[in-house]
């Protein structure tokens with residue numbers, strides 16, 4: 129019989145937590161045929177990335193996943209055989225107690241945030257016994273190397289991307305009132321947190337010697353764009369020109385449609401965790417804005433990914449990528465944006481080639497869902513053998 133899985137997701141902020149939990153749940157059902165329940169405490173955030181989600185349903189089935197509203201207090205529920213606590217979200221106390229009286233107890237995993245920092249490989253898979261209950265939680269770390277939990281990616285993604293680029297890109301652009309890109313035009317997607325570097329980037333694009341079309345999914349930076357354009361009340365669907373720059377505000381799309389935007393653009397500005405990974409799978413150049421953290425911990429994360437990402441690039445191109453990422457993340461020793469953009473433009477061809485090579489290298493890290501299922505199956509087997 130297939131094992132049952134419960135995934136718990138608390139939406140702290142933004143869309144990354146639920147975005148990752150949803151991608152994982154879908155993958156476990158589609159590629160491993162597992163019975164998955166996904167508990168989410170903010171169905172409104174969920175609906176933004178997956179509009180088929182009903183915000184008022186306590187339980188609904190979507191893409192083969194049973195989606196449950198996570199309310200407090202938590203109703204009495206029989207735990208699944210495998211419990212995934214996404215990003216240390218803290219399981220409901222009553223559920224935890226119910227886990228502890230099961231025999232054998234569920235396999236309990238804490239799915240951690242993704243980082244390219246070297247310590248991740250050492251911590252991946254480590255156990256942590258519960259201080260009171262007879263339960264052990266295992267830390268599962270996604271990562272960029274084979275010794276980590278790997279990266280979320282579904283089978284067939286690259287084939288779908290190729291088919292899209294060959295046969296569907298034209299229609300994709302048409303939905304936004306855009307034609308096929310001109311030979312010298314740069315199409316850029318921009319998904320970002322508020323960023324003091326943004327006005328100078330927009331200035332650089334407006335002053336570019338070739339057309340730059342910037343596509344911005346509706347979100348946190350729209351007020352900054354409105355201020356730069358001097359247009360109060362900037363709305364979805366609007367397009368504005370400044371010099372070489374054409375700025376389009378797009379509706380926030382579902383996760384799969386966002387992938388298509390990443391595939392279609394020449395350069396993607398991404399943020400947080402999930403969009404960053406998707407941009408890497410898109411095999412296009414990217415500029416990553418790490419989720420801002422206290423004590424600038426996100427700079428370590430950005431530098432760690434940069435160190436890996438720029439391997440294999442010649443020194444001028446590696447420097448152009450680093451300057452751009454570092455400036456975009458507000459690191460103090462970074463150059464000014466006009467110079468960063470000029471350097472990036474000068475190295476664009478090399479950076480584009482590298483993005484495709486990097487995508488091929490990412491595969492070596494392994495598919496997170498496969499690795500997680502193997503890890504869990506191994507624990508389930510050990511558990512069976514250890515029952516007296």
Ligand code: TRH
Pocket residue numbers: 140141142143144145146147148176177178241319345379380381382383384386399400401402403404419
């Ligand atoms: O929304 P985010 O900023 O999420 C962040 C990070 O995950 C961060 O690590 C976490 O600690 C913090 O939240 C609380 O960025 P991220 O991770 O890229 O998630 C965005 C999700 O939204 C991703 O699944 C892609 C999806 N998305 C759409 O579905 N449609 C869209 O139009 C866009 C722009 C994004």
